[in-house]
Amino acid sequence: MTTDSRAAPVTAGEADSPYAWYRLAMSLLISMIGGVGLWSVVVTLPAVEAEFDVARGDASLPYTATMIGFAVGGIMMGRLADRFGILVPLRFGTVALALGYAAASQSTSLWQYTLAHGLLVGLLGSSSTFGPIISDVSLWFVRRRGIAVAIGASGSYMAGTVWPPIIQHLIDSIGWRDTHLVVAAFCFATLIPLSAALRRRPPSTLASVPPSAEPRGGASMASTMSPAALQTLLLIAGLSCCVAMAMPQVHIVAYCADLGIGTARGAEMLSLMLATGVVSRLAFGGISDRIGPLKALLLSSGLQALSLLLFLPFEGLGMLYLVSALFGLSQGGIVPTYALIVRQFFPPAEAGARVGLVLSATLLGMALGGWMSGAIYDLTLSYQAAFLNGVAWNILNLAIAAFLLLKLGRRLSLSSSPA
DSSP: OOOOTTSOOOOGGGTTSHHHHHHHHHHHHHHHHHTHHHHHHHHTHHHHHHHHTOOHHHHTHHHHHHHHHHHHHHHHHHHHHHHHOTHHHHHHHHHHHHHHHHHHHTOSSHHHHHHIIIIIIIITTGGGGSHHHHHHHHTTOSTTHHHHHHHHHHHHHHHHHHHHHHHHHHHHHHHHHHHHHHHHHHHHHHHHHHHGGGOSOOOSTTTTSOGGGSOTTOOOOTTTOOHHHHHHHHHHHHHHHHHHHHHHHHHHHHHHHHTTSOHHHHHHHHHHHHHHHHHHHHHHHHHHHHHOHHHHHHHHHHHHHHHHHTTTTOOSHHHHHHHHHHHHHHHTTHHHHHHHHHHHHSOGGGHHHHHHHHHHHHHHHHHHHHHHHHHHHHHHSSSHHHHHHHHHHHHHHHHHHHHHHHHHHHHHGGGGSOO
16 A cells, blocks of 8 residues: 555554544545435436426436446455555545535436436546445454444434435425536535545555454354355345335325325435435444344344335325334435455455445445335335335345344354454
8 A cells, every 4th residue: 555645654553542433423424425426416407307208207317327347346446446546436436426415416317417427426536435435444443443433424414314404404495406517516616625634644444453342253164155255145136125214215206296295395305315314324333342243233234124114105204204213214224234244254454445346336225225116106106116126125134134144154153243
């Protein structure tokens, strides 16, 4: 790894230090602001559908393009972070994010709007504030890695909590085009100075951390499963859980509009869903530190399947608020467990690329699930079949989680005790 000449070398002793926690706080703020790229396109969906006079499935394409770009960009930005440190992808991504929102505001057709979001907002912009942030956080913690990664991963959900009501208010007040310009200016004005807080390079793969300081149970899995097999299963698990997750997250605003509840109530439900998702991520971070990430993955996946089923029988305003909150409490803990599993079984020097790859699979799942749910709606003129499709994908995720626990659980049994 290259050394940043502007900062003193970082020693392994700084893992879990006060500076590591300060850095985590700054990372969380950056991720929350940059995460606007994940959620603004959801809130804008009805306005874009009306503006360009397209079907619901076509109006979902900008979200799909954003998620695909976000997924591929996460891998690219993770590799950049591994090589040059987090500052390079962050500042490059900030410029791209601002340009993307400015370009989207000037779109005269759906394909232009989709290209601006997919290429600039997703691929080159917001992707720098998610996967690379999470992998960077994992390099600064040993004993409290589970809760630290969960906090870092909460940035995207905090973005989903904060941004939808703001975006909806701005759309109602000044229109969706000017809203995009406001977002562009805000992101550039805040992310560039905030990124300076992450200038310092992380501990060099924690090479000098005493073995006793590492969480127990992080042994090689060579006799149980090959690294390629585990990586592949994690990719499929990430894809499948997020196809299921996408149905309520991507379409709750449009769903509420169809029910006559209104888009503003839908934006509030999305915000509530993601606010409780933050609580879930923090809770499951602590749970992962105690019982291990594989057991935490199985638990959170099972709860997501159950809460997803609850959307089927209820259409009233009060019950939809309640089910949205329950869904957030159930599904928020899934994604951070993938990063923890990667850190449990793979070398720290590969964290950026491997975590980026797995998290990119979850984003592809969101992209596929967002588009698929819109297409199913166009075919059936109802979201009931779309919810059932999500449940089916969730069952696949549950099966993989159970298989991994059976194959690797014995080797991880010691890690269930606090370090």
